[in-house]
Amino acid sequence: MKTAVYHSPFGDMELIYEEDAVTALKMADKEIAGEAPEGLALKAFRQLDEYFQGKRKTFDIPLRTHGTVFQEKVWAALRAIPYGEVRSYKDVAEAIGHPKAYRAVGMANNANPVFIIVPCHRVIGADGSLTGYGGGLPMKKALLGLEKNHRIS
Structure with a gap:
């Protein structure tokens, strides 16, 4: 698991991901020191930027959620x-x-x-x-x- 910090218009968000899938995106509840974004994190950050700019309507980031x-x-x-x-x-x-x-x-x-x-x-x-x-x-x-x-x- 890797962690990267995305600086959103609402504050820092924590992106948790593996090589092939994002597993979590949440508001950072404390100051975190994520790794420099690479690969999938860069793709996620680019898509989040586009979303916040009103240019992206859907995301095509691979996800791996662990729910019931x-x-x-x-x-x-x-x-x-x-x-x-x-x-x-x-x-x-x-x-x-x-x-x-x-x-x-x-x-x-x-x-x-x-x-x-x-x-x-x-x-x-x-x-x-x-x-x-x-x-x-x-x-x-x-x-x-x-x-x-x-x-x-």
């Missing part, structure tokens, strides 16, 4: 939410065939190890409210605003 079968289904459903659109927790639960599991979807969303790349910020409350986000609600609001402003009709 249910979590993996939720994370796959999150990747299917189009750029600039949102879904409710209930919508995601229905999409994976567990219509009453919206609270479990929320827990899986919260456990997403690769935020932004797996767009858990696109999931909102059934009433349209912004609900919890690992990067904080201001970041969630900003990401949704970024996507709304750069959405291709």
Whole structure:
């Protein structure tokens, strides 16, 4: 496992990766000393830069997540939410065939190890409210605003 620090508009993020796949992207909760980015980390940083500039709508970075079968289904459903659109927790639960599991979807969303790349910020409350986000609600609001402003009709 390697670690690299990505300097995002929201603060430092920790990218954890192996030679062939990214395993985590999260806000750095403390000052970390990552390695100089190389290979896959450089590709991830380039794609994150493009995303934050409104030029990238999807990521094509290989991922290796380690969740339960249910979590993996939720994370796959999150990747299917189009750029600039949102879904409710209930919508995601229905999409994976567990219509009453919206609270479990929320827990899986919260456990997403690769935020932004797996767009858990696109999931909102059934009433349209912004609900919890690992990067904080201001970041969630900003990401949704970024996507709304750069959405291709």
